[in-house]
Amino acid sequence: MEQPKTLQDAIRHYSDEQVCIDTVARLRWPNGPECPACGHKEHYYLATQKRWKCKECYKQFTVKLGTIFEESPIKLDKWLTALWMLVNCKNGVSSYEVAKAVGITQKSAWFVLHRLRFALQTGSIVKLGGGSAPVEDDETFVGGKARNMHKSRRLRMKVREHNWSKTVVMGMLERGGHVKTAVIPERRKVIVDKIVRENILPGAEVHTDEFVGYSGLSDEFTHKVINHLEHYVDGKVHTQGIENFWSLLKRGLSGTYIAVEPFHLFRYVDEQAFRYNHRKDEDGNKLNDGQRFELALSQIAGKRLTFAEVTGKVGETAF
Ligand SMILES: [Zn+2]
Numbered sequence: 001m002e003q004p005k006t007l008q009d010a011i012r013h014y015s016d017e018q019v020c021i022d023t024v025a026r027l028r029w030p031n032g033p034e035c036p037a038c039g040h041k042e043h044y045y046l047a048t049q050k051r052w053k054c055k056e057c058y059k060q061f062t063v064k065l066g067t068i069f070e071e072s073p074i075k076l077d078k079w080l081t082a083l084w085m086l087v088n089c090k091n092g093v094s095s096y097e098v099a100k101a102v103g104i105t106q107k108s109a110w111f112v113l114h115r116l117r118f119a120l121q122t123g124s125i126v127k128l129g130g131g132s133a134p135v136e137d138d139e140t141f142v143g144g145k146a147r148n149m150h151k152s153r154r155l156r157m158k159v160r161e162h163n164w165s166k167t168v169v170m171g172m173l174e175r176g177g178h179v180k181t182a183v184i185p186e187r188r189k190v191i192v193d194k195i196v197r198e199n200i201l202p203g204a205e206v207h208t209d210e211f212v213g214y215s216g217l218s219d220e221f222t223h224k225v226i227n228h229l230e231h232y233v234d235g236k237v238h239t240q241g242i243e244n245f246w247s248l249l250k251r252g253l254s255g256t257y258i259a260v261e262p263f264h265l266f267r268y269v270d271e272q273a274f275r276y277n278h279r280k281d282e283d284g285n286k287l288n289d290g291q292r293f294e295l296a297l298s299q300i301a302g303k304r305l306t307f308a309e310v311t312g313k314v315g316e317t318a319f
Contacts, residue, residue: 171172
C-alpha cells in the first residue's frame with residue numbers, strides 16, 4: 001500500500017493494526033527485529049499474538065515493548081494518528097483536536113501528545129555554525145497569560161506571576177539550516193553566553209542584537225551586532241530568520257494552546273523546532289507529510305517516558 005499523504009489517508013492507512021506494527025517495526029529496527037531483553041536478532045514470529053519470541057532467551061516481545069507506546073491501553077493506530085497531526089499541523093495541535101480526530105478522551109490525548117513531544121526532543125549534539133552561513137542568536141519572552149487566568153487556578157498552579165510572565169526562550173538559527181532552542185530561567189549574561197558556546201562551533205559568524213549578554217563572544221566567534229535602536233541594517237547582518245521562528249512559535253502558542261505552564265513550555269518549543277528543522281531534507285528538498293511522519297517515528301521508537309516525568313514530579317526541576 002502506498003504511503004499516506006494527507007491526514008485522512010493516514011487515519012485510513014493506520015486503522016489496520018498490522019500496518020501499524022509493520023511500520024513501527026521497520027522504523028524501529030531497520031535491520032530487522034531485535035530482542036529488547038538480550039539484543040539477539042533471531043526469533044520466531046507468533047502471528048496470532050502479533051509477538052516475537054527470542055531464540056536466545058525465549059522472552060516474548062511486541063513492537064511496543066521498550067518504547068513510549070509500552071503499557072499504554074491506547075492502540076497504535078491512535079498513537080500514530082496523533083503523531084501525524086503533531087508533526088504536520090503547522091501551528092501545532094491541541095489535545096481537544098486530537099481527542100476528536102482519534103476518538104479518545106481529552107485527558108488521554110493530552111498524555112499522548114506530551115509523550116510524543118518528549119520523545120521528539122532533539123537533544124542533538126551537533127553544533128551549529130559548521131557551514132559558511134552565519135548563526136543568528138536571539139531571545140524572546142513567552143507567556144504572560146496569567147493575568148487572564150482565574151486567581152484560584154494561579155494559586156493551584158503555585159506559579160508566581162513574575163515567573164509565569166517572564167519565561168525566556170533562547171534561539172540559535174543557522175541561516176538556511178536548523179534552529180536550536182533553550183528555555184532559560186533568566187536573561188542573564190552568564191546563562192546566555194554559556195548556551196551559545198555549548199551550541200555553536202568556535203569560529204562561526206554570530207549575529208545578535210546589542211544585548212549585553214552577548215558582549216563576550218568575540219573571543220571565540222566573529223561577532224556582528226545589529227543595533228535595533230538605531231534601525232541599523234547592515235545588508236547581511238540581521239536576526240530576521242530567528243525572529244520569523246519566534247512568530248511561528250507564538251502563533252502556535254496563542255492560537256492552539258490556551259495556556260502552557262512554564263514547566264511544559266520547552267516541549268512546545270521543541271515541537272515547533274522539530275517542524276521547522278524538518279521542513280526540508282539534507283539536500284534542501286521539501287519533505288512531505290508522510291516523510292516527516294516517518295522521520296519522527298524513527299526517532300521516537302525506543303524512547304520511554306513515565307507518567308511522573310510527564311507531569312514533572314520527578315527527574316526535572318519545575319519553575
Ligand atoms: Zn532475547
